[in-house]
Amino acid sequence: MKKQVKQNIAFGIFRGLSLIVVGILFWILGFIIYQGCGVISWEFLTTAPTEGMTAGGIFPAIVGTLCLILGSSVIAFPIGILSAVYTSEYAGNGFWIKFIRVMTNNLGGIPSIVFGLFGMALFVRTLGFGDSIIAGSFTLGLLTLPLVIRTTEEALKAIPDTFRHSSLALGATKWQTIQRIILPMAFPNIITGLILSIGRVSGETAPILFTVAAYFLPQLPHSIYDQVMALPYHLYVIAVSGTDLEATRPLAYGTALVLIVIVLIINLIASFLRKKLQKYHA
Amino acid sequence: MRKFFEKIIEFILTISGATTSIVILLIVVFLFKEGSGFFTHPEIENGYALCVNAGNPVNRLTPFQIKEIFDYEIEDWQAVGGNEAEIVPFRFDEIFSRYSDEELGEEYEFLPEKLGEVIRETPGIVAFLPMQYIPKDQPGVKMLPGENLHPADFFGGKEWLPTTTPAPQFGLLPLLLGTLWVAFFAILIALPLGLGVAIYLSELAGERMRNILKPTIELLAGIPSVIYGFFGLVVIVPFIQKTLNLPVGETAFAGSLILAIMALPTIITVAEDAMRNTPSTLREASLGLGANHWQTICRVVIPYSMSGISAAVILGIGRVVGETMAVLMVTGNAAVMPHSLFEPIRTIPATIAAELGEAPTGGAHYQALFLLGCILFLITMLVSISAEWISKKQAHKKGF
Amino acid sequence: MLETKNINFYYGSFHALKDISMVMEDHTVTAFIGPSGCGKSTFLRLFNRMNDLIADTRLEGGCLIDGQDIYQKSVDVTQLRKKVGMVFQKPNPFPKSIFENVAYGLRVDGVKDSAFIAQRVEESLKSAALWEEVKDKLKKSAFELSGGQQQRLCIARALAISPSIVLMDEPASALDPISTSKIEDLIHTLKTDYTIVIVTHNMQQAARISDKTGFFMLGELVEYNNTKKIFLNPDKEETQNYITGRFG
Numbered sequence: 001m002k003k004q005v006k007q008n009i010a011f012g013i014f015r016g017l018s019l020i021v022v023g024i025l026f027w028i029l030g031f032i033i034y035q036g037c038g039v040i041s042w043e044f045l046t047t048a049p050t051e052g053m054t055a056g057g058i059f060p061a062i063v064g065t066l067c068l069i070l071g072s073s074v075i076a077f078p079i080g081i082l083s084a085v086y087t088s089e090y091a092g093n094g095f096w097i098k099f100i101r102v103m104t105n106n107l108g109g110i111p112s113i114v115f116g117l118f119g120m121a122l123f124v125r126t127l128g129f130g131d132s133i134i135a136g137s138f139t140l141g142l143l144t145l146p147l148v149i150r151t152t153e154e155a156l157k158a159i160p161d162t163f164r165h166s167s168l169a170l171g172a173t174k175w176q177t178i179q180r181i182i183l184p185m186a187f188p189n190i191i192t193g194l195i196l197s198i199g200r201v202s203g204e205t206a207p208i209l210f211t212v213a214a215y216f217l218p219q220l221p222h223s224i225y226d227q228v229m230a231l232p233y234h235l236y237v238i239a240v241s242g243t244d245l246e247a248t249r250p251l252a253y254g255t256a257l258v259l260i261v262i263v264l265i266i267n268l269i270a271s272f273l274r275k276k277l278q279k280y281h282a
Numbered sequence: 283m284r285k286f287f288e289k290i291i292e293f294i295l296t297i298s299g300a301t302t303s304i305v306i307l308l309i310v311v312f313l314f315k316e317g318s319g320f321f322t323h324p325e326i327e328n329g330y331a332l333c334v335n336a337g338n339p340v341n342r343l344t345p346f347q348i349k350e351i352f353d354y355e356i357e358d359w360q361a362v363g364g365n366e367a368e369i370v371p372f373r374f375d376e377i378f379s380r381y382s383d384e385e386l387g388e389e390y391e392f393l394p395e396k397l398g399e400v401i402r403e404t405p406g407i408v409a410f411l412p413m414q415y416i417p418k419d420q421p422g423v424k425m426l427p428g429e430n431l432h433p434a435d436f437f438g439g440k441e442w443l444p445t446t447t448p449a450p451q452f453g454l455l456p457l458l459l460g461t462l463w464v465a466f467f468a469i470l471i472a473l474p475l476g477l478g479v480a481i482y483l484s485e486l487a488g489e490r491m492r493n494i495l496k497p498t499i500e501l502l503a504g505i506p507s508v509i510y511g512f513f514g515l516v517v518i519v520p521f522i523q524k525t526l527n528l529p530v531g532e533t534a535f536a537g538s539l540i541l542a543i544m545a546l547p548t549i550i551t552v553a554e555d556a557m558r559n560t561p562s563t564l565r566e567a568s569l570g571l572g573a574n575h576w577q578t579i580c581r582v583v584i585p586y587s588m589s590g591i592s593a594a595v596i597l598g599i600g601r602v603v604g605e606t607m608a609v610l611m612v613t614g615n616a617a618v619m620p621h622s623l624f625e626p627i628r629t630i631p632a633t634i635a636a637e638l639g640e641a642p643t644g645g646a647h648y649q650a651l652f653l654l655g656c657i658l659f660l661i662t663m664l665v666s667i668s669a670e671w672i673s674k675k676q677a678h679k680k681g682f
Numbered sequence: 683m684l685e686t687k688n689i690n691f692y693y694g695s696f697h698a699l700k701d702i703s704m705v706m707e708d709h710t711v712t713a714f715i716g717p718s719g720c721g722k723s724t725f726l727r728l729f730n731r732m733n734d735l736i737a738d739t740r741l742e743g744g745c746l747i748d749g750q751d752i753y754q755k756s757v758d759v760t761q762l763r764k765k766v767g768m769v770f771q772k773p774n775p776f777p778k779s780i781f782e783n784v785a786y787g788l789r790v791d792g793v794k795d796s797a798f799i800a801q802r803v804e805e806s807l808k809s810a811a812l813w814e815e816v817k818d819k820l821k822k823s824a825f826e827l828s829g830g831q832q833q834r835l836c837i838a839r840a841l842a843i844s845p846s847i848v849l850m851d852e853p854a855s856a857l858d859p860i861s862t863s864k865i866e867d868l869i870h871t872l873k874t875d876y877t878i879v880i881v882t883h884n885m886q887q888a889a890r891i892s893d894k895t896g897f898f899m900l901g902e903l904v905e906y907n908n909t910k911k912i913f914l915n916p917d918k919e920e921t922q923n924y925i926t927g928r929f930g
Contacts, residue, residue, distance in 0.1 A: 007576035011486060017478035018487070018495055021550075024543055025498050028505065028513050079298050086299030090292060092737055102670065103303040109597075109666040110659060111604020113631040114309065117638070117655040121312040125643065142305050149302065162774040166836070169730055170787035171764035171843055173284065175291045180790065181776055196504075203506020206606040206631070210638055232508040232607075239512050240611055249516070256512050260505065267504050271497060284760075284792075 029260065036257025039250045045258070048218035053238055054247045058255050063220050064228030065202055065262075068212065071137025071224070072144060072201045077194055079141075080148025087149070088156040089178055108146030113206040115143045120210040134224040136212025143207055144197040151193020155186040188277040192270045199266035203259065205232040231259045313659055316652035320436070323646035324428045326449045331416055332426045333401055333409045340364040343408075343426065345435055348449035351408060359406060372400065372409040373448075390415070398423050410448040431646065436653070442617035442628070444637065444647045452650045456617045458657070461629040463620040464534050464613065465602040468541035472598060475542070476549030477591065483550065484557040485579055503547035511611030514540040519612055526624060532614030534627040540608045545598040552597055556590020557583055593669045600665035604658060606631035630654050683708055684729060684847065684877065687744035691724060694738050698724050700901045701743075706894070708846075711869060711878045713888035713909065716898035717924070722881045725898070726849050729879065730766040731759050747847070764791065767840030767876075768849045772856045773832035775824035775839070780816050783824045783835055787843035802842050809875075810838035811868050830861025837868065841876075848872065850880040854887065866891050885925055889913050897921045 043057055050056035087104075091097035119139030129135040159182055167177040183190075205213075213233035221228050235255045238248045325345045326332060332348070334340065340363055343351070350356040352371045359367045377386075377397060386393050398417030401407055417423050431452065439453020483495055514536055523531030560583045568578040584591070614626025615636060634651050641647040684706040691699035699721045706712045714722035727733045728745050731752065744751050752762055764787070775783050782789075784803040793799060803820075807813040812834040816827070824835055833853060840848060850869070854862040869878060869891050882888050888895050889909060896906040897920075905912060905921045916922050 003574055003577065007574050010576050010579075011482075014478045014482040014486060017475055018482045018491070020475065021479050021502070021546060022494060022498050025502050028509070029501075031513065031517060032509070079301050082295050082298035083301055086295035090295055091299060100299055100303060102667075103306050105670060106663055106666045107302045107306055109600050109604075109662050110306075110309065111606065111631055111662055113604065113606040113634050114313070114655050114659050114662075117634060117652060118309045118312055120638070121316060121652070122308060126312075145302060145305070160774075162770055162772060163776065165732060165735070166768070166770055166774050166839075167776070167786070167790075168735070169732060169763055169768040169770075170790065170839065171760045172787070172790040173288050173760055175288055176790045180786070185777055199504050203504075203508065205506070205508045206635055209635055232506050235512055236508050236607060236611070239515055252512065252516075256509055260509060263504050263506065264501070267497075267501055271500075285758075 029264075032253065032256045032260055035250075036253040039254030040257060044254055049216065049251075050218075052244075053216055054244050054251070058231065058234060058251075058258065060218055060220060061229040061231045061234040061255070062258065064212075064214075064230040065232075067133050067221060067228055068136055068140055068208065068230060069198050069201050071133055072140035073194070073198065075138055075141030076144045076148050076197060080145050080197075081152050081190065083145075084149045084152035084156060085178060085183075088153045089174070089182070104146050104149050107142075108150070111206075112143060112204055115139055115207040116210050119207060124211055130225065131210070131212055131214070131227045132225045133212055133221060133228055136208045136228075136230075137224075139207045139211045140201050140204060143204065144200055147197045147200060148193060151196065152186070152190050155189030155193065156182060158189060159185050188273055192273045192277070195266055195270045195273070199263050199270070202262050202266070203232055205230075205236055208233060231255060231262075235259060309659065313652055313656045316649050317656040318653075319644075320452075320646060320649035320653045321431050321433060323431050323649065325431055325435075326410070326428060327447055328645070329413050330410060330448060331413055331428055332448070333397075333407075333411060333416060334424050334426060335401055335405045335407055336422045336424045337405055338364055338424065341426065342429065345431070345449040345451060346439065346441065346453075349441070349443070349446060349451055352410070352448060367406045369408060370404050370406045372404070372407050374409075374411050374415070394418075395420070436650075440619055442633070444641070444650060450646065452646070454654075454657070456619050457628060457630045457633050457654065459620050460534070460613075460617070460627040461603055461631075464537040464541060464609065464627060464629055465599055467534070467538035467623060468545055468602045469595060469598055471538060471542035472545040472549055473595060476546050476594070476598070477553060479546075479550050480553035480557060480594075481579060481583075484554045485575070485583065499547045499550055502543070503551075507544065507605060507607045508611075510540050510544055511608035514608060514612040522624075528624055530614055530626060532612055532626050533624045534613060534620060535623040537609050537613035537627065537629070538623070540612055541602045541605055544605060544608065545602050548601050549594045549598045552594035553587070553591050556587035556594070559590070560586045589672050589675055593672045596665055596669045596672065600662050600669070603665070604631060604662055606635050610635050630658050634658075683746075683748055684879070685744075685746040685749075686728070687746070689725070689728065689741070689743040689745060691721075691728070691733070691742075692740040693736070698901050702903045703743075704896060704903060704906050706877065706879060708877050709873060709875075710893040711873055711880065711891055713892035713895045714879070714881045714898055715883075715885055715888050715895060715924075716904075718883075720898040721901040722896075722898045723851055726851055726879060726881050729847065729849055730763050730768055732768070734759065764843045765845055766847045766849060767843065767845035769833070769837050769840055769851065769853045771852045773829055773836055775827070775832050775835050778824060779821050780824050780827070780835060781820040784838050784842045786839060791843065802844075803838075806838040806842040807835075809841050809872065810834045811864065811871075812838055828861070830857050830864060833857060833861065833865060834868065837865075841872075845876065847877045847879070850878065852881055852883060855883055862887075885913075897924060899924070 045057060046059050047057035048060050087097055087100055119135060123129045123135035123138050124131060163181050163185065164177055167181045208230055212227055213230050214227040215237055217227055217229050235252060238255065239252045326348065340359060343362060347356060347362050351369055356362060357369055359365055359369055381396050386396060393415050394417040397411060397415060398420035401409055402422035416425060418425065436452050437454050439451060440455050441451040441453045442456050443451040483492065487495060518539055519531035519536050522528065522533060522536055564582050564586060565578055568582045609629050610632040613628065613632065615628045615632055616626035617628045620627050634654055638651050641651060687703050689699055689702040702725065714726065716722050724733065733739055741753060745753055776786060781803055784806050785799050788799050788802060804813065807816060812831060815831060824832065827835060854865045866887065872878060892909045895909045895912045897904045897912065899920055905916055905918045912921060913925055
């Protein structure tokens with residue numbers, strides 16, 4: 001009897017803790033949606049900030065973030081996918097592959113601010129890109145590389161070996177097998193991973209502080225060597241270092257809401273794709 | 283022909299496979315190149331030197347002593363290894379209040395001479411002067427040999443004041459301890475919460491609850507850190523200030539709370555995975571011996587997944603130590619040695635983010651920030667490797 | 683003609699095949715039987731070098747097809763595998779259309795002539811006794827077929843590249859009795875054009891379809907003879923025990 005009571009208390013606590021975690025998420029989301037939805041308007045989304053960033057919209061920041069998503073994808077996706085193909089299909093099981101795995105894991109654990117430092121030292125200064133979309137894209141691309149590799153590798157691993165064997169038994173070469181059978185089969189899962197990495201890129205601030213982000217730049221970029229504003233950095237700026245913090249609070253709520261909505265949509269697409277894929281496997 | 287093509291493909295793939303290793307190598311090279319450059323800078327501001335009266339036996343002042351002297355915190359030469367005499371700090375501009383422009387000459391050609399005069403006549407003086415005006419060859423003047431920044435002063439320094447003159451203070455300790463302080467309390471908060479949820483998820487939750495919790499945790503992990511920072515700034519910081527009646531709400535505690543939320547997804551996912559991996563035979567054996575579900579969790583599931591839980595904690599620490607934006611926005615950023623949870627604090631990542639934009643490229647301050655980056659890099663490497671090592675140990679235990 | 687001379691095969695330090703020498707004539711069906719783990723599948727996979735894919739394995743002895751050692755350095759493995767088709771235990775069509783599944787081997791071989799491909803696909807599906815069932819839905823996904831149809835599709839897929847030898851690794855073990863008997867009938871007719879080597883768990887199946895049978899145990903070829911002889915009057919006691927079901 002006593003032991004049952006203990007169990008009930010413990011389980012009650014765990015259930016409570018889980019509800020707290022769900023509560024925290026809804027608190028954060030709810031708060032920002034509640035405060036921000038009044039600010040959102042067509043004008044807010046399509047005009048540049050005005051009057052020392054105490055009025056106007058966030059259009060350049062949205063465009064900047066899209067540029068960075070695109071740029072980092074161009075870098076991270078091909079390298080990440082090829083790298084995962086190498087580690088899961090080619091590299092065997094020796095020292096080299098273990099080394100690569102450890103390195104990929106370690107790269108994934110490096111804080112984003114260190115990527116910022118590195119990006120500044122290599123791309124901005126040494127390679128002379130300056131603060132630019134290309135420098136920021138490289139930095140963000142390398143940052144998401146481990147995520148892309150890990151999810152792609154998992155997607156490739158999920159394909160049973162019999163498909164590889166029967167393709168090889170038909171006289172296909174290894175690369176033909178990968179290209180015609182394995183990659184198309186793993187495609188939905190790979191895409192899910194890529195979308196999640198886009199979600200990561202869209203919210204990162206520390207790596208772009210010193211590689212691309214502009215404090216205030218109302219005109220849109222003309223080339224990959226231009227600076228851009230970006231949503232997360234813009235939120236940071238108007239939240240802590242604006243000219244009139246109280247007056248810009250509503251703008252900050254609006255910016256936060258736009259950022260959250262982007263992340264939410266990306267996550268929803270990813271989980272939708274995953275569900276669809278599960279159906280296809282069953 | 284086809285074989286040749288296959289070889290080319292394999293070559294390209296090998297290169298891609300090596301990318302992450304190359305990137306890590308490049309990070310090490312660039313970080314440590316800039317970071318080690320820090321120790322080649324002089325202790326006092328570039329282009330300046332310190333001069334004392336020739337009768338003064340003191341030959342070396344540490345950056346900390348210099349700062350204390352010019353802040354009038356140290357007032358006697360005895361405290362820095364000299365004779366008992368009052369210290370008279372002298373800044374370069376003071377010369378213009380002692381002598382008229384005519385006395386110094388049109389092109390300031392008499393300036394070094396006058397400076398020499400001042401130093402000769404003031405036995406307790408320590409003068410902070412630009413190199414070009416230093417009265418080198420005059421009798422009664424001793425220039426202190428300018429030493430380079432010393433690792434002992436960096437790693438043992440208790441003050442971080444990178445822009446003070448004459449001697450900027452680059453003390454790692456307040457930042458390092460601030461980082462660990464915030465991280466420690468963040469994990470202290472996140473661990474019970476995360477473990478509770480992990481147990482609930484792996485042992486108790488029904489299909490419906492899992493379907494709510496799993497996406498929730500994924501979303502928590504997906505929310506950008508700047509959003510957490512913003513939320514902390516507008517909700518948690520004022521709340522802490524009001525309820526605890528503090529002068530400012532931007533405190534270590536606010537940072538720990540936000541970081542705890544951010545560490546939750548990592549801790550929950552890794553710990554839950556470990557618990558799920560407990561073989562059902564062990565579980566059934568325990569239940570079969572009359573233990574109830576809770577006893578089974580306590581005595582079988584948790585001990586069995588202990589190394590996974592440790593890995594979860596370590597990875598959580600890694601996440602928390604490297605976090606930048608949220609901490610930057612809510613901890614108040616005062617570079618002091620941490621004493622309490624309810625005072626502002628400053629972490630290593632926040633320092634880099636806040637100061638790199640203003641530090642002149644290649645200067646001591648700039649390279650000091652890279653050195654901080656090196657330390658952060660080493661901490662996270664240590665975290666990754668120990669997490670890996672611990673989960674490998676677990677794999678061994680299971681006989682894989 | 684398939685021939686092995688003193689084959690020894692190792693997985694790491696495990697001695698999986700011990701000193702096996704045998705000859706399989708053209709246009710015959712040879713069945714390998716034996717308890718699980720006896721090495722019969724490993725032996726089968728020597729002939730299209732599928733064991734190459736497993737790390738840390740070692741082969742000693744000679745493995746010859748029409749007098750040529752297929753483990754010589756000069757042998758192109760992809761060319762070898764075009765000559766030696768293989769059908770696996772579980773039906774595993776690719777996630778492509780029925781037509782593309784059969785055409786796959788030709789396409790990876792670089793064949794571009796679509797009329798020729800269409801002709802080969804039709805011939806192969808006819809040979810695999812599947813044509814009548816699928817001729818109206820060639821563009822449909824192969825996953826829409828039943829398990830037995832999928833396995834015959836896999837056979838058609840193997841036949842499309844015109845092999846001279848077809849290896850079958852328990853091709854009917856995942857199928858229902860009706861599909862199984864269809865596959866068995868098929869094997870019977872294929873014999874006129876192909877040399878067939880089949881691994882099976884099912885002794886009745888071996889007795890029904892094969893001309894010669896080899897009995898494997900613990901990596902050794904215990905007995906190899908005409909099927910009738912093996913099942914009616916085996917020389918060795920182990921064979922007798924196995925086929926009468928006393929162990930295994």
